[in-house]
Amino acid sequence: MSQSLQAKIADVFQEPGCEKNAAKDEKTRKKGCSKPLTPGAAAGGCAFDGAKIALQPITDVVHLVHGPLACEGNGWDNRHAASSGPTLYRTGFTTDLAEMDIVMGSGEKRLYKAIREVIARYAPPAVFVYATCVPSLIGDDIEAVCRHASEKLGTPCIPVNAPGFVGSKSLGNKLAGETLLDHVIGTMEPEVSTPTDINILGEYNLSGELWQVKPLFERLGIRLHACITGDARYREVASAHRSQVNMMVCSAALINIARKMQERYGIPYFEGSFYGIEDTSVALRTVARMLVERGVPTDLLERTEALIAGEEARCWARIQPYRARLKGKRVLLYTGGVKSWSIVSALQEMGMEIVSTSVRKSTAEDKDRIKEIMGGDAHMVDSIPPREMYAQLRRGDADIMLSGGRSQFVALKAKVPWLDINQERHMAYGGYDGMVSLVRELDRAIANPVWQQVRQAAPWDAPLAAVG
Amino acid sequence: MAEVLHSRKSCAVNPLKSSTPLGAALAYLGMAGSVPLFHGSQGCTSFALVSAVRHFKEAIPLQTTAMDEVATILGGAGNLEEALLNLQKRMKPRFIGIASTALVETRGEDIAGEVRTIVARREELRDTAVVYASTPDYEGALEEGWSKAVTAIIASLVPEDKTSQTDRRQVNVLPGVHQTAGDIEELQALVESFGLFAVVVPDVSGSLDGTVPDQYQPTTAGGTQVEQLADLGRAAHTIAIGQHMRRPAELLRDRTGVPTTIFQTLTGLGPTDALVTLLTQISGRPASLRLRRQRSQLLDAMLDGHFHFGARRVAIAADPDLLCSLAGFFAGMGAEVVTAIAATAGSPLLAEVPADRVMIGDLQDFEDAAKAADAELLVTHAHGRQAAERLHLPLMRVGFPIFDRLGAMHRCMLGYRGTRELIFEVANIALSGLHSHTPEDFADALPPIEETSHAYAPAQRH
Numbered sequence A: 001m002s003q004s005l006q007a008k009i010a011d012v013f014q015e016p017g018c019e020k021n022a023a024k025d026e027k028t029r030k031k032g033c034s035k036p037l038t039p040g041a042a043a044g045g046c047a048f049d050g051a052k053i054a055l056q057p058i059t060d061v062v063h064l065v066h067g068p069l070a071c072e073g074n075g076w077d078n079r080h081a082a083s084s085g086p087t088l089y090r091t092g093f094t095t096d097l098a099e100m101d102i103v104m105g106s107g108e109k110r111l112y113k114a115i116r117e118v119i120a121r122y123a124p125p126a127v128f129v130y131a132t133c134v135p136s137l138i139g140d141d142i143e144a145v146c147r148h149a150s151e152k153l154g155t156p157c158i159p160v161n162a163p164g165f166v167g168s169k170s171l172g173n174k175l176a177g178e179t180l181l182d183h184v185i186g187t188m189e190p191e192v193s194t195p196t197d198i199n200i201l202g203e204y205n206l207s208g209e210l211w212q213v214k215p216l217f218e219r220l221g222i223r224l225h226a227c228i229t230g231d232a233r234y235r236e237v238a239s240a241h242r243s244q245v246n247m248m249v250c251s252a253a254l255i256n257i258a259r260k261m262q263e264r265y266g267i268p269y270f271e272g273s274f275y276g277i278e279d280t281s282v283a284l285r286t287v288a289r290m291l292v293e294r295g296v297p298t299d300l301l302e303r304t305e306a307l308i309a310g311e312e313a314r315c316w317a318r319i320q321p322y323r324a325r326l327k328g329k330r331v332l333l334y335t336g337g338v339k340s341w342s343i344v345s346a347l348q349e350m351g352m353e354i355v356s357t358s359v360r361k362s363t364a365e366d367k368d369r370i371k372e373i374m375g376g377d378a379h380m381v382d383s384i385p386p387r388e389m390y391a392q393l394r395r396g397d398a399d400i401m402l403s404g405g406r407s408q409f410v411a412l413k414a415k416v417p418w419l420d421i422n423q424e425r426h427m428a429y430g431g432y433d434g435m436v437s438l439v440r441e442l443d444r445a446i447a448n449p450v451w452q453q454v455r456q457a458a459p460w461d462a463p464l465a466a467v468g
Numbered sequence B: 001m002a003e004v005l006h007s008r009k010s011c012a013v014n015p016l017k018s019s020t021p022l023g024a025a026l027a028y029l030g031m032a033g034s035v036p037l038f039h040g041s042q043g044c045t046s047f048a049l050v051s052a053v054r055h056f057k058e059a060i061p062l063q064t065t066a067m068d069e070v071a072t073i074l075g076g077a078g079n080l081e082e083a084l085l086n087l088q089k090r091m092k093p094r095f096i097g098i099a100s101t102a103l104v105e106t107r108g109e110d111i112a113g114e115v116r117t118i119v120a121r122r123e124e125l126r127d128t129a130v131v132y133a134s135t136p137d138y139e140g141a142l143e144e145g146w147s148k149a150v151t152a153i154i155a156s157l158v159p160e161d162k163t164s165q166t167d168r169r170q171v172n173v174l175p176g177v178h179q180t181a182g183d184i185e186e187l188q189a190l191v192e193s194f195g196l197f198a199v200v201v202p203d204v205s206g207s208l209d210g211t212v213p214d215q216y217q218p219t220t221a222g223g224t225q226v227e228q229l230a231d232l233g234r235a236a237h238t239i240a241i242g243q244h245m246r247r248p249a250e251l252l253r254d255r256t257g258v259p260t261t262i263f264q265t266l267t268g269l270g271p272t273d274a275l276v277t278l279l280t281q282i283s284g285r286p287a288s289l290r291l292r293r294q295r296s297q298l299l300d301a302m303l304d305g306h307f308h309f310g311a312r313r314v315a316i317a318a319d320p321d322l323l324c325s326l327a328g329f330f331a332g333m334g335a336e337v338v339t340a341i342a343a344t345a346g347s348p349l350l351a352e353v354p355a356d357r358v359m360i361g362d363l364q365d366f367e368d369a370a371k372a373a374d375a376e377l378l379v380t381h382a383h384g385r386q387a388a389e390r391l392h393l394p395l396m397r398v399g400f401p402i403f404d405r406l407g408a409m410h411r412c413m414l415g416y417r418g419t420r421e422l423i424f425e426v427a428n429i430a431l432s433g434l435h436s437h438t439p440e441d442f443a444d445a446l447p448p449i450e451e452t453s454h455a456y457a458p459a460q461r462h
Helices: A003-013 A026-031 A047-055 A099-104 A107-122 A133-137 A142-153 A169-183 A210-219 A234-238 A255-265 A277-293 A299-326 A338-349 A364-374 A386-395 A405-413 A431-446 A450-455 B020-028 B042-056 B069-074 B077-091 B102-107 B111-121 B142-157 B181-192 B243-256 B269-283 B289-308 B320-332 B348-352 B363-372 B382-391 B415-432
Strands: A062-066 A127-131 A157-160 A197-203 A223-229 A245-248 A269-271 A330-334 A353-358 A400-403 A418-420 B003-006 B034-039 B095-100 B129-133 B167-174 B197-200 B235-241 B260-263 B313-318 B336-342 B357-360 B377-380 B395-397
Touching: A003 A169, A047 A062, A047 A127, A047 A157, A047 A169, A047 B042, A062 A107, A099 A107, A107 A127, A107 A142, A127 A142, A133 B069, A133 B102, A142 A157, A157 A169, A169 A255, A197 A210, A210 A223, A210 A277, A210 A299, A210 A431, A223 A234, A245 A255, A245 A277, A255 A269, A277 A299, A277 A338, A277 A431, A299 A431, A330 A338, A330 A386, A338 A353, A338 A364, A338 A431, A353 A364, A386 A405, A400 A405, A400 A431, A405 A418, A405 B042, A418 A431, B003 B348, B020 B034, B020 B042, B020 B095, B020 B142, B034 B042, B034 B077, B069 B102, B077 B095, B077 B111, B095 B111, B095 B142, B111 B129, B129 B142, B142 B243, B167 B181, B167 B243, B167 B269, B181 B197, B181 B269, B181 B415, B235 B243, B235 B269, B243 B260, B243 B320, B260 B269, B269 B289, B269 B415, B289 B415, B313 B320, B313 B363, B320 B336, B320 B348, B320 B415, B336 B363, B363 B377, B363 B382, B377 B382, B377 B415, B382 B395, B395 B415
Parallel strands: A062 A127, A127 A157, A197 A223, A197 A245, A245 A269, A330 A353, A330 A400, A400 A418, B003 B357, B034 B095, B095 B129, B167 B197, B167 B235, B235 B260, B313 B336, B313 B377, B336 B357, B377 B395
Antiparallel strands: none
């Protein structure tokens, strides 16, 4: 590992803005956050995966993966981060290193040529170049290649140095944040700038969720300048330092960006969520208050309250028909991080019962919030082994499971309704509108008549009755 | 004869390939009670896993040795041993198939030696068949990975014995990576219609065919039993499908002495006739009435369908054997293969693809070439969807991955029935694209009027 990357990782592990970190003593903090993985019992993506997830939604740039085929070839164009315009980000680019490149050490040369090719053909505003394990192992210096290419070719080439083997997906998220801080944010000036410009960090516009909340801000005259990185254009991210307030969603993923932007550019930030009615209202209210604190006229506050009141009422009215159908239904919620508490409160708003919720990736504060929301009977679990999960579902402990694709088939094979609430989902659940979608999807899943049919055994195994 | 060209780009754009270890994993998944294990970083496994889950719509048991940077530099034997023991403890597999990745192969360890040492030393692994194939990502793609894994299975688990008594009714089948559960079931039915039975290695029709078992199953629920491998030497004949199965098929023949036939494809009238001829010879029985009827149905489908193939301009991008098979099928139905892109240079038969040239390339090459050649139909895997959108052309999904359609594993393209269905599928795509004619369609019906040659021509219109 290069020294600069080592320093970066140490820096990320020291992040003072991270609540998990804040709760640690000096000694444990030094050890860093990476739990050693167990061979033969590990799940989840690598640091490269995490970096790519965080940056790929920048729609108008080339995302070029420097490595052997698998890193890009097995996983390109597989998420639903939506774009309102450019589609370049959905194109898979890789140097597809062959044995000769590795043996002869010609990887850097190949990378440079690849950069030249994509710039010649696509003329992107920037090229993001991702390091992977093999070139890192043989000592390819992607930072040097990017520096050289930027100078020679006149297009910013951004080195994303998060090879898979340095750690987990979440470390990769943070290294992606560092990349933006080091090479992108603050390098350009915005075309338009207003006193109500805000940025949203850690929102990837999966299935278009950003567009469920963007109109709310627009209605208040608040301008969403840069979403980092959902539906983003390079220039928006590069000029994000001129915004007035940063809202950080998705918990700790990009906390380093929020905190360092405050340090460097004096932009205050807060952590919020657009999942659930209550959370959406709190987020709107907080943005308005922080903008007013930065000098926006105070009438914004009243207008915000009026919007919230109207939207909440409209949302409840749309949800109402489903409440009776969902009330008392038991949910097994299996996800991580910020989504847990925000979805817990959303489900409770529907009168649903949470059988248990996982808190694998949650911070101490997340857990406190869940306790607070769920009262005394918070069934928080760290992780449920699939065999145990299957047994619970077969026993009928829950009426539906909400989780990510990884456990989808545990639920389905146990013949229990399942709803995708992870990044691969096709539905948008953001804001007030998303809450209505979520409730509609819950009902659609639970009420489907197939559950009855698939649970019944074949009738012809019963003792034979006489024909006739 | 086609000229085989290599793309000269340094940057692969919209990769056509899926990785070599993934191909190996798919083969290992055809074994019963199996867990494939990638020797690499956890991301190597994670990407392959997601890709496989999205294609099969099934939970896929795929594990990782979780190499981090330190282990990579110091050597991965410890991780490999720990992974094998953990898998054995947690999942009790009957079979573990190890596929190496570019990461560990770049460092260049003696993984085969390490596996031997670990298995010999650890009591716990006594009842588990452990197989290793060297499958770095930087060499080959899906077909190569599958081929290497099947070769490794045969090399490790099929005894070298040419003296075992022959069961005249047994036929060994070595399917290629693109044979689905539906294909294998059809092939079994064909074999059984001659009073024979098939031993399929590996058999994804028992493990990836999508069923609902009555209990939780951490490993594959069905597939080829390890014990069956010992019986391969008893077969009357071995049938392998595709050029990429030549190596494992020849190895099996060398170890067992069982006569072997390698079919380049079993899609199409000619190839199916050849298979049926072979089965009549092996069994000494004539083709059944049902089979005769199926052949006649295929002839009828060819007659009904040929209207929609003749001179149609088709662009195909696929792994080499699948490309050869499909190009042969389309050309045989009268279509013109205007673009042929192969994921790798894997097969010597690429030169025989009925097209002017075959390019070893990616989906950008495919899109560019299809556009330049004015193709009317795109044939490739689901990642061709972006090209189809941009070119406003229908996309017929074939191969791996197909993540945006259901039923990829049950689609059958082999034998008389599978070919018949394939003809209908293509013809229906053409039929759904038919448009109602307008006068403009016939603008060229008469030569344009030239003003000077007709005294009574109207004045120039505006």
